[in-house]
Amino acid sequence: MSAIDAVELTRELIRKPSVTPADAGAMDVVERTLAGLGFVCRRMRFGEIENLYARYGTTRPNLCFAGHTDVVPVGDVAAWSKDAFAAEVVGGVLIGRGAVDMKSAIAAFAAAAARAIAAGQVPGSISFLITGDEEGVALDGTKRVVEALAAEGEAIDHCVVGEPTSSEIFGDMVKVGRRGSINAEIEVTGVQGHVAYPHRAANPVPVLIRALAALQARVLDEGYPEFQPSNLEVTKIDVPNTATNVIPGVARARLNIRFNPTHTGAELAAWIAAEADKAAEGTPCKAAVTPQISGEAFLTEPGPFTELVAAAVADVAGRAPELSTTGGTSDARFIRALCPVVEVGLVGQTMHQVDERAPVAEIRMLQAVYERLIARYFEAFK
Structure with missing residues (x-):
């Protein structure tokens, strides 16, 4: 050898x-x-x-x-x-x-x-x-x-x-x-229309903004023994709309949370979905969340x-x-x-x-x- x-x-x-x-x-x-x-x-x-x-x-x-x-x-x-x-x-x-x-x-x-x-x-x-x-x-x-x-x-x-x-x-x-890691994509679907006739459309952008604001407003935790505090970061916002006079039909965002043992991936996925649904309440828009838990x-x-x-x-x-x-x-x-x-x-x-x-x-x-x-x-x- x-x-x-x-x-x-x-x-x-x-x-x-x-x-x-x-x-x-x-x-x-x-x-x-x-x-x-x-x-x-x-x-x-x-x-x-x-x-x-x-x-x-x-x-x-x-x-x-x-x-x-x-x-x-x-x-x-x-x-x-x-x-x-x-x-x-x-x-x-x-x-x-x-x-x-x-x-x-x-x-x-x-x-x-x-x-x-x-x-x-x-x-x-x-x-x-x-x-x-x-x-x-x-x-x-x-x-x-x-x-x-x-x-x-x-x-x-x-x-x-x-x-x-x-x-x-x-x-x-x-x-x-x-720390654990979860990625999530939030997609809000509305109704496309002319900006001069908003009553005929449903703008998904304000819904997405409300959802992201609510998610970012929460302090996830103050840390955990041997771990730093969990953090949520918005990594992408996308509204596929090239016109200036069109209310878009869809708006999307991606985020990532690095979390300590205070949380589980499933718990955080459920929370993201609940906040997205809450932001869409009272509007014709629909929110869908696709989570991917990379690890606990x-x-x-x-x-x-x-x-x-x-x-x-x-x-x-x-x-x-x-x-x-x-x-x-x-x-x-x-x-x-x-x-x-x-x-x-x-x-x-x-x-x-x-x-x-x-x-x-x-x-x-x-x-x-x-x-x-x-x-x-x-x-x-x-």
């Missing part, structure tokens, strides 16, 4: 332009790498999405690493200082789409697992749950894999997700939970596992990380159905940006964190 160079493996992965939902051979690289370490690999394809579940060992405890090989689009190609998929190292910094989010974490954990296996430090099992559908709609990725593994009775005891959780400097933050809020309670992760980070970074629930959603929202989950990775400041980049030294530091985490895990959870 040969050692794995985390930086070179990251570069190999970046050179596979796996923009969601394309795989471009990225999953083959992960599978080949893990199979070479003795992992039993299962490709789990759902729809057009490539997923992989790989496990080394057959006994418990089973420590799982979860991540994604898919990346967001490059954007303005001309704005990049280097080819986004060339994976060039300039001045000790690796530039490329996926360098931070999150091909480097996959490579770092694979390299850490290789060392642990070679040192005989895996009396239980190590597994990888890798998807190609985290940056997209996330319907055929981790969600489907988790459902399949749960149906089979696959036992996963704890999970580490390699999202870029550090905020300003490496190791200053890990994520122990996430969750928290991995403080305890031996969170302490173990924090200690591994502190050993390498020289600082105790903040245990945070801030930021957007991640696939941890699906994995929590199987086991406690903590997220720890690189500094996320350049993710999704032009010239996404990661210092080579920090990729190696992340590997060191994972090495300590694996070794201590099997000592703590025997």
